[in-house]
Amino acid sequence: MKSTGRGLTGLKNLGNTCYMNSILQCLSNTHFLNEFFHDPSFKMHLNRNNKTQGKIGEEVAAVIKALWTGQYKCIASKNLRYVVGQYERQFGGIEQQDSHEFLTILMDWLHSDLQTKQMQISTSLDQLPPSEKAWIEHFKGKDSYISELFYGQIKSTVKCTRCHKESATYESFSNLSLELPQDSNICYLENCLDMYFNGEEVRGWHCPKCKSNQDAIKKLDISRLPSILVVHFKRFYADPDTMATVYRKKQTLVKFPLSELNMTRYLARTEVNRNKRLTTFRYHLYGVSNHYGSMESGHYMAFCLNNIHQKWFKFDDYNVSSIDASDVQASAAYILFYSCLPDRPQSDVR
Template identity: 55%
Template structure:
């Protein structure tokens, strides 16, 4: 039995039309001193149609949860930003209140130094999930611990513990990690949730494809000295990752930064300028995932780009407007239309796909 928990989310084509009438969503974000990493991520989220509708129609107000350390404030501030970006009243806005709130909970985001947009996104997702979390009624008693469910489903319900949020529903998937003893073939599987997949790039390649990176991420890895529960000895084992749950919005990060082995003492970060080819339409994830719920075909709608080095870099976002069907470049306070042919570049750092 596959457990299906229905979360009623009030979004429809009418809401998209309503947004179109009210505003444009083509509003820039002022740079408050090295805040382009934050601006880039906000614009990617601001082009996630269901999330925009959820914030703009006020439904999020029913879910604001004050029982965690951020007390609902991060979600409230992000909602205020999204509503302003879609109000059609401004060419660009400043996000001081959101930045102050974020800085209260994570020191690194308080100062005027450049930060990593991937780190910001990952933390922001966790905060938003907690800030917008609500309890769901399981369809029958004790379903959260029901033994009949497949292991991946059971692990998912143990993880969510009957707490839902739109952010969890949209962005979170699940990875199964299997370790197999080379000698006796004993297996052990664990499950982890993710809000984005963070992929290594093939070593020393000037060009590669997203599929190459996914294959590298999911390929067998030999681990020595695994405590095999059957052999009761340390054995060589093979570890394999599989995607056991695909989210409706799949976020993929490329690990371009690495510590140069020759300069590891000084902790100097280098950046791989690899050109990664990725599909704008019809990314087929079925070959990269176990048979799991959800549609395996994805289309790209946003990219967070990084230019330059880690210390002295700049971030922009390329986003496809769900209203106009065209691509736009969001470079802090400046928003310009770009041809789809410009979306793929060696600056691509985080990809946002929707099924």
């Protein structure tokens, strides 16, 4: 049976693989990644000398291309599941897994599989700004299309309250993992971002200038914004009131913008010029990985904005149906996919 259109093909559930399916549909609707994998020359960028030998990149590309032929109502990602199961056994079994954990590991695999592009450095490392030096060192001097699209960098600044000495460190990320407010049935994405980036007191920090332990303020800022911003909500937590470890789920409804997510105020002031490679710091939503139910008995679906039809669709394993934009905000939202890149019609993707 034919699909109703390109990019509207479902994925068979191969035994609790809905977590994998929801992530693959969101990645499939990442337009620039989709175009990259549709270009046969992407194979020139495959790294055959790493742990996964380029196999993850090849299989993800094969799935994405099949999803966009418009020829199938649904397909089975058996080869991809087999390959990821070789490198992480948990993803090859029939137990339900966490879509955020799968996405984070998959991003690292894809980056490693495509990490063949030498970074252009015009001066010695020691003469570069600390943030740029940390970026190059983290990626060992080699970029990938994945790091260019999905990876950003956090600046962590600790400031002594006595002498005001500041110490900064930098860490790369492929997604932001945000806490939800306590005892709240409803909140806004902005609330979660503010909680993450607001300063916090640190007791007993060893100040290198005072040469003694002092109180300090720790502050996080973004030093490098990614083109694709992925946001994860920490919905699962260990119940402190139970003897055995029992995980509960926060059902908080997070209200998030479908467009015009402005990340400017979370950007480190010293790093604005470095981020001018982006034409805007405003993001639009194009994908959501949703989780329904509990940790023990749950189900994943994806909501994705199809770039050809310019409509939202629900991907529930092999079932694909259109939804209203007003239905995208739901208390099941687990991972959000935002882009600050200009939309390009995908009609020429084959």
